[in-house]
Amino acid sequence: MAKLKVGVRKTNQREIIYEVIKNSKGPLSPNELLEKAKENNESIGIATIYRTIKLLIDANEIIQVTLPDGQTRYELSKLDHHHHFKCKKCNSIFDLDNCPLSIPDQINVPAGFILEGHEITLFGVCAKCSKTNASTT
């Protein structure tokens, strides 16, 4: 699993939580993490989820991703630079594997501002939902 600081122990719960994040196709909320982690260890508690999230963020293994829906989610930090797509119908989040922004060429920031990074979220309807509801309106 992830590399942790010295003195930090490798536990069953931490392995599970890390694997769940690693195998997910998009960022997960604490509750989603809990549910998926429970599939492997029924007794795992929400406090451990939150504590492990902090630990993994500290170790630079995962990052927090907050989309405009207000939900905080987490994903591996080592993924290539990418952004997210949120489907308005099924609310799923999809990772997109290309970044349309070349920084800083395309973005003008006010004088004196130092640009260091960016985050983009796209909204729309995913393939599955656009197929299903072709003429529902």
Add this chain to the structure above:
Amino acid sequence: MAKLKVGVRKTNQREIIYEVIKNSKGPLSPNELLEKAKENNESIGIATIYRTIKLLIDANEIIQVTLPDGQTRYELSKLDHHHHFKCKKCNSIFDLDNCPLSIPDQINVPAGFILEGHEITLFGVCAKCSKTNASTT
């Protein structure tokens, strides 16, 4: 102030809250709204802030803006399409008045996905902070 539905009353509190949002240079959190609103009416309560936020969102006067820091903020909905800049040092949010993305030309979404909108947050250091801490590290 904002146009409200029939039966909805114009009150001092609502006027104040709307003005605070209108006069802000960037989106505000519920607490920031409360503090600024109290400058005009000391007795205003947090419940009124939340209820008025809902009301104004319903009336399409304001929108919710959630940046990657996880904080939910609100701003006028009628502003030109724009994005936000968050200063890592002072944590202030600044509105940027240009949008670097032409949709959908520069963005490729998977086949079958329908792109409807986007949201961008830039991170860095604002002019004031970059001046102040020129050699602090």
Add this chain to the structure above:
DNA sequence: TTCATTGCAAAGTTTTTGCATCTTT
């Protein structure tokens, strides 16, 4: 006067923390 709105306090939610017990090293 009528009825929407307000402030307060209670109730939900979500996240964090204390502590006794358990697990890793």
Add this chain to the structure above:
DNA sequence: AAAGATGCAAAAACTTTGCAATGAA
């Protein structure tokens, strides 16, 4: 055996809701 990690339950932080009093129309 020692020290870190866990689960539970309590606490804290953030939002929502019920209700009696207030204020707009």
